[in-house]
Amino acid sequence: MTRFAAKAWPLEIRVMSKEKILEVDFDDGASFAIAAELLRVESPSAEIQGHGSGQKVTPAGRRHVNILNVEPVGNYAIKISFDDLHDTGIFSWEYLYDLGANQEDLLDSYIARLDELGLSREP
Numbered sequence: 001m002t003r004f005a006a007k008a009w010p011l012e013i014r015v016m017s018k019e020k021i022l023e024v025d026f027d028d029g030a031s032f033a034i035a036a037e038l039l040r041v042e043s044p045s046a047e048i049q050g051h052g053s054g055q056k057v058t059p060a061g062r063r064h065v066n067i068l069n070v071e072p073v074g075n076y077a078i079k080i081s082f083d084d085l086h087d088t089g090i091f092s093w094e095y096l097y098d099l100g101a102n103q104e105d106l107l108d109s110y111i112a113r114l115d116e117l118g119l120s121r122e123p
Contacts, residue, residue, distance in 0.1 A: 008097055013070060013078065020066045022080070024096055032100025037121070040065045040082050041110050042099060043089035058110070060119035 008026040015022055020036040040062050041048070048057050062084065069081040073090050081087035091099075099106065114121060 008093065010093055010096070015067050015070055017066060020064070022067060022070070024100060026093075026097060030097065030100065032096075032103070034096070034100050034103055035107070036065050036067045036082065037062050038099065038103055038107055038110070039067070039080060039089075039091070040084070040086060042106055043080075043086060044091060044095055045086070045089035047086070047088055058113045058117060058119065060114060060117075061121065061123040063121035064123060 008028040008030060010024055011027050012025045013022065014024075016033075019033075021033045022036065022039060023031070023033050025031045041059050043049075048059065050056055066083045067080055068083050071079045071081075073079050077090045077092040078096070079087065079090055111121070
């Protein structure tokens with residue numbers, strides 16, 4: 001898994017509503033187009049991650065979720081509001097970088113978890 005570049009800082013964050021992605025350009029040259037679905041199902045919120053080890057939830061039916069709004073949280077993160085009304089995750093720059101750098105593996109793992117649980121990405 002690729003880890004966050006310690007000095008990477010976001011230069012620009014763009015919501016591409018039609019494409020259902022969040023584009024993030026970092027000052028180390030990395031640039032990511034992260035699907036809203038992945039952001040939603042990997043939200044750092046307690047609702048998804050749980051309050052301890054082994055409590056992570058696998059939300060189904062989020063394939064078509066979109067981003068409604070992005071708000072800054074201090075100088076270290078953004079809060080993303082989704083059209084399924086989830087809005088409690090605070091995405092740090094490090095977490096966004098890791099999601100972008102590892103999105104293919106994360107999506108594959110998510111799909112595998114859904115399959116194991118007999119769930120679908122479709123609503």
